[in-house]
Amino acid sequence: MAAASGDAEVLLLRDIGVADAAALLAEHGLELVGVEDGAPIPGSYWGEPEAGIIGCTVYARGDTPVHSMLHEACHLIVLPPERRALVHTDATDSVPEEDASCYLQIVLADALPGVGRNRLMADMDTWGYSFRLGSTRAWFERDAGDARAWLQARALLPA
Template identity: 55%
Template sequence: MDPEVMRSNELAAGALEALLSPYGLQLQWLDAGTPIPGSYWGETEAGLVGDRLYLRPDTPVHSALHEACHYICVDASRRATLHTDANGCDTEEMGVCYLQALLAEQLRGYSRARLFADMDAWGYNFVLGSAAAWFEGDSADALAFLQQYGLVASTGRPGGRCRA
């Protein structure tokens, strides 16, 4: 467990639910030490099965946001059968990363800067060397993907709905 990243239990109670409820995603909190269903990476990482995001108090916030953004970014047919791996293309994966940065700004008790630090500490790998550098200098395709599907408005704000 990486002690540097912010954990879900460090957020205000209900903060994740308030952020994600407009998308129809249900959060399922598990007790510490309980295996997380649908976790691609295992250990403390969030899991995704259908419309349920599974997490524990020690789940990294960036992991919860990342899996939630997979739910938001997949099309309706894939969303109906989601289990562990969203099986998206590289552009969709970058869209997920971009959207999680936008949502981090709206998450009470978190921020985009903290998300980027957590992503770097966890080991996300970007050509420009850091999550922040990628977002600022190499993410135009990710934003275009999100805007193509109406997930981000022309103002740069999340649309509050899932991909059709």
């Protein structure tokens, strides 16, 4: 693990099974493309080491935080296919889509061995995600009903 924000450590892509992450994204019609260490990450909104997105592809390096890879993937997952194809770096300016992406990344973290929602929420807090109840967990458990309903209405939550 490496520092992503200050001295706090977050789980990195190289810390988990990259094949598991690629398989999870493939289930949603996305491709995970590895980028060599030190190389620029195509489509990265926040800059290295954060994940990037272009079309249906998520780009990440070994030092990319898992939460970043999942978040950017979820931005693509919540979009209809015709909008996905047009994405380059910035997936949305929609608050409902942003909230849905945050919610879905937490849910999908349970599908990654060695990750899980508890670790992902802690890493989101470490990185600096901001929720009005003060933490990712508080938002997810007590204030994310609109995001959950948005995802359910589009059949985007796993059964």
